[in-house]
Amino acid sequence: MRKDIYDKMQILSDSAKYDVSCSSSGTENNYKTGELGATQTSGICHSFTADGRCISLLKVLLTNFCIYDCAYCINKVSNDIPRAAFAPRELADITMNFYKRNYIEGLFLSSGIIDNEDHTMNLILRTLRILRNEYKFNGYIHVKLIPGSDARLIEQVVQLASRVSSNIELPSDKSLKLLAPNKTKEKVLQPLKLARDISMERNKKPIGMSTQLIVGATPETDMDILNLSSVMYDKALLKRVYYSAYIPVNDDKNLPILATSKPPLLREHRLYQADWLLRFYSFKADEILNSDNPNLDEELDPKMVWALNNMQYFPMEINKASLEELIRIPGIGVRGASKIINARRFKRLNFSDLKQLKISTKKAKYFIVCNGKYQKDIPMYRENIKLDYLKPPKPKELSLFDIDYSAITGEI
């Protein structure tokens, strides 16, 4: 049966949706007079799906035909699912028309491996050429590099794309061997290293790159994952690591069976929080986790955990602490810290001033001194703070009429 364009869109976006990355930020403004398209440094979200994730880019696969057989992937060759492919020009036309209606910020192009790696990369490159050279499109284009494709092809893609990525998917070589027999760690890292070297040669700033790690499909600890991310950031290989809570789409004897039907979203959330600490709060990976505590706490966020384990730094005087110190206080972020610094040039701040500045002290109050004053209710010990912070909110005062008489009298 021939598929119409709506079927193709349905199939190919459905197959691409497990890629988390959808950011369009971090590029410089690049519009040209008389041409279409510009990128915005902050990135723009154009809509939000029913699962609450941002839609910024038209995220599709060029094709979901694939010769690989990765256990976790919905498009693996042994799956019996509807397959489709876009022609490069067809996809370029859709992109242009979506862009003109302001549906999207640009294109996120990935693909299953059709025939072989080089052929697939070539099709992607052709789409890029139509968009950039023929249609003069300056909007955002994110390309997933195909591991194992020719260096010359990668070089040309890197020149045309705004950002490239290659998904590592699994945090260790052992897991890769188990679940993705056609991939090795070397193979998935190869395009990233290549792309970095190529863009470093051309201009001083390396092209933005990202990767994705699946969380909860294999037994790696949070420490393994975070260490991997932190190494990538340090080597300037990546700008961003995405974490994707494992969602079972296939049955495979090597895949775990989830205890609940929901993907491990809280673990994913905690990993993102820890990742933010690495990137914006100058934390080191070993400050957040170590071999005694290899996993992130589910109840408390990683910064709070760090603070409770390092009480020697606290309490901090809000009126004296430096920016670097302020952002280590749980509940105070980069924005809050700069507000404090701005406000204290004019007066000494106390607790009510923080409230007036709309800085939440729910977490911070245990760790700060405002103008020499410390909150009096809770003694400054690890256990007391934890207990107080985690205690359920006070129930509303019962009025006489709210009492459930049936529980007492047995009446229904």
Added chain:
Amino acid sequence: MTLVYDGTFEGFLSLVYEVYYKKFQVEKILREFPATLILDDIITIEYDEKKSLKVLESLKLKFTKKNFSVILNVFMCDSKEFELNLLHFIIAGFKNQKQLENINLPFVQNIQNLQKELFRHNHKMTGFTRFVELEDGLLYAKIDSKFNVVYFLGQHFLKRFNNQRYIIHDIKRQVAFIKENNFVGVQNVAEFETPKVSVNEEKFSKLWQTFFTSVSIESRKNKKLQRQMVPLLYRTYMNEFHN
């Protein structure tokens, strides 16, 4: 004391003049004469070109470029009662520009927050505005927005739709940003015929809706989060939310 002015920027400048020279103790500023009785002195300030110009001149002279644009921006937040805070902001600015950085002052914080809210709103609108292509290739967007942001939006799209003609039409405020071959800028638009869309319009709108539904992951469904990210007030003209 309650003051009433005509709701325009020029009228507000006249009000600033009166308050500054007559040293009124203002408690409330209204845009229309109240229908109900208030037990308070009410003075209506008429627009006076000379007075307004004088205030405008001194604003340009005494205020830093940044603070001057704050005043203009805050005036775009027309669905909020910003007048009293803005009045304090201007009078404090005449005395000392440095004080306008002091976020411990309630009115400075209020004005700064309002400007932030405006920019945040505008940023969301840059993503949530939807264009349709008309028969002659012109891109036409209807918007329904909390603040008066057509100018900012128009500027934003000037970069990305540099080779296109487009109109961004604020239906409620009856203003539009127009980029035609020979005109670029904001205009009042009292009436606008419902235009004919191009032949391709339905196809791409349907494709977009197909994409929108199929990228969502069922097992992560979270309608509350979606509501938080795209509040209902933005959805009036977003085609993916109206099937």
